[in-house]
Amino acid sequence: MAKVKINRQRCKSCQLCIVWCPRKNLKLDETLSETGVFPAVVIDPANCTGCGMCFVMCPDACIEIEG
């Protein structure tokens, strides 16, 4: 199981990671971040394979994957 970390302060809610997640395992959060956007969050960490598609597409380098 990979651990995806998304930096809420840096995310601009562009949704490129959400669209390209092959398992559709990302969504927009329902609470605003400090910067006033709905940042991306992982739906089910156990369902993540750590393929890195979200990392590759993130324009703000706010996603990191461990494991």
Added chain:
Amino acid sequence: MGKNYSRPQALTDVVTHYCPGCGHGILHRLVAEIIDELGIRGSAIAVAPVGCAVVAYDYWDIDCAEAAHGRALAVATGLKRVQPDKIVFTYQGDGDLAAIGTAETIHAANRGENLTVIFVNNAVYGMTGGQMAPTTLLSQKTATTPRGRQAATEGYPLKISEMLALLNGVVSVERTAVSSPKEVLNTRRAIKDAFMNQMERKGFSIVEVLSMCPTYWDKSPVDAARWISEEMVKYFPLGKIK
């Protein structure tokens, strides 16, 4: 690209000023990753353009110079000739490289300067408010072509990469995109090849990258990426040109 999905060290720890979904952010990360991978953080010198990427020097933790609009390759020529052991690259948009800087670009390429050029083509002037650029597609609406670009009055989109490929001084010309994970990884490979060409003293290399401008294309980031894959590549085909 291995399994290193962490923030590259050559990228500074700041929030960029780019709009959501802007391709510049992806490209900045790719450049930083390659600088880390090649171990050239201490010897790389970037030349920043005028355009949306004008403050790129705030985002890369390497030496950077700022050039006047369009003159990045003239500044890079000087830097590389004075310090030939450094890895000098320019990062320019289409308004910078293909409009006001056309003369500097063509002559630096024709001289075969040992430089790496990253040319970000988003078909619009972003920083100044979405006006028509030389690379704006026909019928594309911009602030200065509200009814869409017409060949009869505004001419055709400029294929500067194909033009540069004709010059003897140029060793490598490639066009890629950042519109999908596959294309991003291909762009990473192409930029790395362009850096390697310089390290092996082969000469002038340019990578043209088709990049999203969701704000001035009036599209969502996802639709902007799709527009590159479906429309932009028809006029600017991807692949190795030289």
